Amino acid sequence: MDTRLEGKRAVVTQAADYMGPAIIELFREQGAEVYTDETVLRTPEAVENLLGSAGEIDILVANLAAPANFGVSAVDLGEEIWAEAFDLMVHPLYRLVRAVLPKMYERGSGKIVVVGSATGIKGMPELSAYSAARSAQVGYVRAVGLEAARHNVQINLIAQNWVENPAYFPPAFTETPAFKGLLEQQVPLGRLAEARESAQLALFLASSESDFFVGQSIPFSGGWAQ
Amino acid sequence: MDTRLEGKRAVVTQAADYMGPAIIELFREQGAEVYTDETVLRTPEAVENLLGSAGEIDILVANLAAPANFGVSAVDLGEEIWAEAFDLMVHPLYRLVRAVLPKMYERGSGKIVVVGSATGIKGMPELSAYSAARSAQVGYVRAVGLEAARHNVQINLIAQNWVENPAYFPPAFTETPAFKGLLEQQVPLGRLAEARESAQLALFLASSESDFFVGQSIPFSGGWAQ
Amino acid sequence: MDTRLEGKRAVVTQAADYMGPAIIELFREQGAEVYTDETVLRTPEAVENLLGSAGEIDILVANLAAPANFGVSAVDLGEEIWAEAFDLMVHPLYRLVRAVLPKMYERGSGKIVVVGSATGIKGMPELSAYSAARSAQVGYVRAVGLEAARHNVQINLIAQNWVENPAYFPPAFTETPAFKGLLEQQVPLGRLAEARESAQLALFLASSESDFFVGQSIPFSGGWAQ
């Protein structure tokens, strides 16, 4: 039996979305007790409610996702899409982290894994709201990572792209010739990752194996971003 | 007489703040007609008002700044500081760019220079709201730069730090021994830049000399960020 | 019992140096059969000899190290130090990779882990020969990673610094007040990593958990490089 997270208590946000299901499954296999919550964390109250119920937290998985809205140019981008990207992915991140840090600092250990995006480190045209919000996550993690380091709390981010998930890569899209051409051209590995592969990186970043990582955003994109 | 911007019409936002005065002075020396506006662009209406009065725009200088609030930890960071960083630096950027692009696309040329921050590409602890917002600017520019390229419109960003300006580096701070020690330790060049030096980079990015630059964030920080 | 490398055959070069001992120990604990060789791979023949004896290779750990020669300025840097950095760290890397790739391609799988340095991605003054050579490794891995991707062979690099090892951080140095001040100032985590922590990253990059990584250089430096 595997035990890389034995004795650890993890919280996974937006548990039904994005990498939530795969991370929960793998973390449980590895011995963690996992508290899950499926709320989209649009408001300060939603974050408070979640953390009020979650109990003690060794590992926070900030799995935050919004609709990607591919193909909307900067000229056509409206207030709603713009605001949604920040409301769902950026503001809840800071509220979650602010809330969990004090107890982690008290205990002298803790892990925060942000499931982010490679669009936060590499440009993708006609996806500017999403990209800007994901870049804000990268910048937040970089700064807070430095603060938290001396408390032995590690906060790092998975900068992923081209990972299977029903929201961004639904089969109706991935089975088209257009998508296959895109994959061939854009992704050196020539395939999508399974969600479980991303979960393996989340496991590494949630375990004591990554205690020397500080505020990093690690590309996970089949070579799209290096 | 210098003429690197001869015949060009530029708009500089938040003209009294940050790099505004130095850029306006240099751009005029170089032959540009410069329209200035001192409004802090907190709302969509403020952006509309500015652009309604500005006339034709060859060059947009998105000079957006908010209080830096140095030394506020992620644990102590409140909603007001957080929201202000995005309201003053991120949301107006996207509104400005969306508004000016169509005419630039029509004309087949244009320059957008974002006066951003090196904290958008390198971590600085206890400055996480500001850093996250500046990183969002970097990500926005990266994505939109790719879109605008085929229209011969260049959007790039100055990732500056350690540049003289009364808001972030007031003399009351820069003349203390503590600041001098910080400068010695953090800035390889060992000095602050004058605002005019940053304006020289803005000039390069606003002129036809940088037509091959696409969505880039260029470090300007005396070696703090390389 | 742990089995993350069960059934795999690994080769670790310069086995007595740098991260060699820690990686060998951990890989064996994880079920790998590990072939070790302590030669410094200064010549093409040395590489040929090693690989002639090594047998089948699922995982190549290119653990290549040269004296660091801290504190030699660019002005004082002589031909010998310069050449040594490239002879010991750069040229053997390309020879090793060239030799192992064909069989990995034939088999349709393989892992190459380069134990490199964070000085290959971030500047350190008065260490220019070493830094240039480590940067060459980073660039080589980036390019070849892209080529090897379609063959399902992953080549990635550990960009480490501030990791315990007797050559770069001997106790006679690390126990001085000068070193403690340096660590305090330069390393956000405020400590050296143990070699075993770096080996954990090598394990991740050698296992099937990292099949979606392509030509990456991952910072491992306690926050010195993010």
Add this chain to the structure above:
Amino acid sequence: MDTRLEGKRAVVTQAADYMGPAIIELFREQGAEVYTDETVLRTPEAVENLLGSAGEIDILVANLAAPANFGVSAVDLGEEIWAEAFDLMVHPLYRLVRAVLPKMYERGSGKIVVVGSATGIKGMPELSAYSAARSAQVGYVRAVGLEAARHNVQINLIAQNWVENPAYFPPAFTETPAFKGLLEQQVPLGRLAEARESAQLALFLASSESDFFVGQSIPFSGGWAQ
């Protein structure tokens, strides 16, 4: 008349190759006295001879180029191509810089502009020798830039790609449909730069306008690398 380099004495190496002719022309237009030498700087003696004849140097343009050898896989790469990349682009760079720094330090000012490649910061498959060598240049500049900063000597690099030059992009290649497809797919701007455009960046980096730049590698690639 333009005067951005008035009163300055510049040396341009490998003057007939790569960006040499365009830089020489523009620097002279801007008032510089330019000493040129067409030697390929394969040996320490070649560097000594050049500098023995060059006289006083305010600006060194290290314009070093080797055959690119596109399309040679890591498996097929032989010792000759490998060695040539380092012999022509990396070793002469360190010899040139070491030789010119002492007088620049004495005078308290100086500029070194390295005409490098974007393959030193972004991966290109089947170009691994060239990419590794160009990455070594990037790493060398990063480290030495930090050393030279306190002496008010700036060393920076142009990380260019997709710039017209007869060696890498001969008309016989650029006029083929295959090349046009590549350009369309790989270069967001959709065109090659003229050599003069790269020379404009060299001018910026050679002038006093870039005094706050330290050891940087600036992408110049029409958006290929950002």
